[in-house]
Amino acid sequence: MFRTVLVANRGEIARRIVRGCRAxxxxxxxxxxxxxxxxxxxxxxxxxxxxxxxxxRESYLSVERILAAxxxxxxxxVHPGYGFLSESWRFAEACARAGLTFIGPSAEAIRAMGDxxxxxxxxxxxxxxxxxxxxxxxxxxxxxxxxxxxxxxxVILKAAAGGGGIGMAKVASADELAGAFATATRRAQSAxxxxxxxxxxxxxxxxxxxxxxxxxxKGTVVxxxxxxxxxxRRHQKLVEESPAPNLDARIRRGLTEAAVxxxxxxxxxxxxxxxxxxxAQGGFYFLEMNTRLQVEHPVTEEITxxxxxxxxxxxxxxEPLPFTQETIEPRGAAVEVRVYAEDPARNFLPxxxxxxxxxxxxxxxxxxxxxxxxxxxxxxxxxxxLFKLIARGADxxxxxxxxxxxxxxxxxxxxxTTLPLxxxxxxxxDFRRGRVHTQMVEQGAFHG
Amino acid sequence: MAEEIKAHIxxxxxxxxxxxxxxxxxxxxxxxxxSMKMExxxxxxxxxxxxxxxVREGQTVQEGETVVVLE
Numbered sequence: 001m002f003r004t005v006l007v008a009n010r011g012e013i014a015r016r017i018v019r020g021c022r023a024x025x026x027x028x029x030x031x032x033x034x035x036x037x038x039x040x041x042x043x044x045x046x047x048x049x050x051x052x053x054x055x056x057r058e059s060y061l062s063v064e065r066i067l068a069a070x071x072x073x074x075x076x077x078v079h080p081g082y083g084f085l086s087e088s089w090r091f092a093e094a095c096a097r098a099g100l101t102f103i104g105p106s107a108e109a110i111r112a113m114g115d116x117x118x119x120x121x122x123x124x125x126x127x128x129x130x131x132x133x134x135x136x137x138x139x140x141x142x143x144x145x146x147x148x149x150x151x152x153x154x155v156i157l158k159a160a161a162g163g164g165g166i167g168m169a170k171v172a173s174a175d176e177l178a179g180a181f182a183t184a185t186r187r188a189q190s191a192x193x194x195x196x197x198x199x200x201x202x203x204x205x206x207x208x209x210x211x212x213x214x215x216x217x218k219g220t221v222v223x224x225x226x227x228x229x230x231x232x233r234r235h236q237k238l239v240e241e242s243p244a245p246n247l248d249a250r251i252r253r254g255l256t257e258a259a260v261x262x263x264x265x266x267x268x269x270x271x272x273x274x275x276x277x278x279x280a281q282g283g284f285y286f287l288e289m290n291t292r293l294q295v296e297h298p299v300t301e302e303i304t305x306x307x308x309x310x311x312x313x314x315x316x317x318x319e320p321l322p323f324t325q326e327t328i329e330p331r332g333a334a335v336e337v338r339v340y341a342e343d344p345a346r347n348f349l350p351x352x353x354x355x356x357x358x359x360x361x362x363x364x365x366x367x368x369x370x371x372x373x374x375x376x377x378x379x380x381x382x383x384x385x386l387f388k389l390i391a392r393g394a395d396x397x398x399x400x401x402x403x404x405x406x407x408x409x410x411x412x413x414x415x416x417t418t419l420p421l422x423x424x425x426x427x428x429x430d431f432r433r434g435r436v437h438t439q440m441v442e443q444g445a446f447h448g
Numbered sequence: 449m450a451e452e453i454k455a456h457i458x459x460x461x462x463x464x465x466x467x468x469x470x471x472x473x474x475x476x477x478x479x480x481x482x483s484m485k486m487e488x489x490x491x492x493x494x495x496x497x498x499x500x501x502x503v504r505e506g507q508t509v510q511e512g513e514t515v516v517v518l519e
Binding site: 055341342349350351352353380381382383384 | 456457458459460482483484485486488508
């Protein structure tokens with residue numbers, strides 16, 4: 001086992017990783033930008049290295065500066081967290097070249113899953129269901145129409161190089177296709193430098209259900225059950241829970257079996273997540289694989305009692321997985337909400353500023369993962385996530401009840417946050433019944 | 449009447465999309481701000497010609513700060 005780990009991240013996840021390292025008795029090195037001199041993650045670590053100015057390109061995204069920080073601090077391993085360089089295969093490769101252990105999967109697995117068409121091909125070859133559609137980008141409107149005719153309307157056009165919903169267009173019928181194809185191609189070209197689009201069946205109000213997987217260097221791959229992450233805005237999650245509510249046992253088994261088969265097929269090592277869309281008919285389809293620790297990993301930890309960061313460190317050091325499939329037993333339920341510095345009343349506009357007052361809850365079954373303290377400056381340069389609140393219960397109703405009470409006592413002043421929306425969601429009848437889908441926020445289900 | 453277009457949020461100027469002399473329509477973006485990993489356009493409130501641009505790319509602007517002036 002390495003002795004010193006550099007945490008190449010900031011905010012709540014950097015603090016979580018420092019805690020995971022401490023659990024194994026490892027020394028930790030934080031990195032920070034000029035904007036983060038007083039940040040809690042810097043104080044938590046045993047040692048801290050300044051990377052550079054506030055913009056992420058010159059600090060948390062600078063491979064060169066992070067490797068230099070590892071050299072000067074004597075770190076032997078690097079944990080990338082999520083975001084920033086966590087899904088950069090070039091960074092994983094650069095770590096290896098510099099003689100550092102990258103705490104995550106191989107550069108090859110990161111590259112393959114980061115290339116969305118290739119990820120679809122690899123998963124389909126492993127028998128994982130993918131959304132029915134054209135296997136390759138379509139050349140012109142006429143071939144798009146042929147594919148769409150075979151799939152049945154509505155269909156969705158997606159940029160091959162894209163992400164974040166840019167260049168996506170829903171097409172309700174054949175006579176809309178030629179116009180939509182021209183628009184999608186043009187938008188994809190200007191946003192991603194490639195006008196290639198492919199055609200998929202459009203899923204009406206699907207759920208987002210994902211499976212946590214874990215592999216080790218001995219070739220063992222296990223799953224740590226599912227998570228429901230349907231409540232999103234702009235394709236970003238707001239509420240996550242485990243286990244997914246109201247999921248037929250047959251679908252649940254299908255999801256976990258597909259996830260393990262997919263991870264095994266690519267020789268996956270360390271923590272990863274396969275994301276799926278589940279439609280109203282119970283069909284499920286591979287969406288993408290996140291080759292890193294997820295923001296929402298605490299709900300899995302809460303129901304399994306396992307420490308995923310500690311497991312990541314052990315596996316990266318070449319040890320076998322510290323758990324077997326048979327010993328991973330989910331108990332009760334856990335729900336997480338993400339508190340962002342965004343204004344839900346103004347269409348989630350960012351709300352940077354100084355946190356003038358912060359009162360965070362605690363108590364039975366409540367876990368808090370915060371990157372900020374009272375007085376923290378929430379910078380325009382980084383992600384708007386302030387803290388996550390996680391509640392565990394003997395069952396889902398108890399977890400939600402605890403969460404709702406904890407949300408009621410949360411106070412954040414100085415910046416606008418998603419707290420009011422999260423309170424509305426946790427009180428909402430459909431959420432309480434576990435009837436959720438990915439389009440709820442955009443459709444205004446939680447207004448008023 | 450000259451009209452000042454103000455930033456509606458605090459952010460870093462990601463892109464200046466208008467040039468002095470450009471004719472813009474209501475709703476056209478004049479600059480794009482980047483804040484917390486999001487790109488947020490600042491739009492012209494009415495049609496007009498761009499008289500002055502007060503910011504450059506990479507600069508931090510505060511909410512309420514004038515970024516562009518229309519004729």
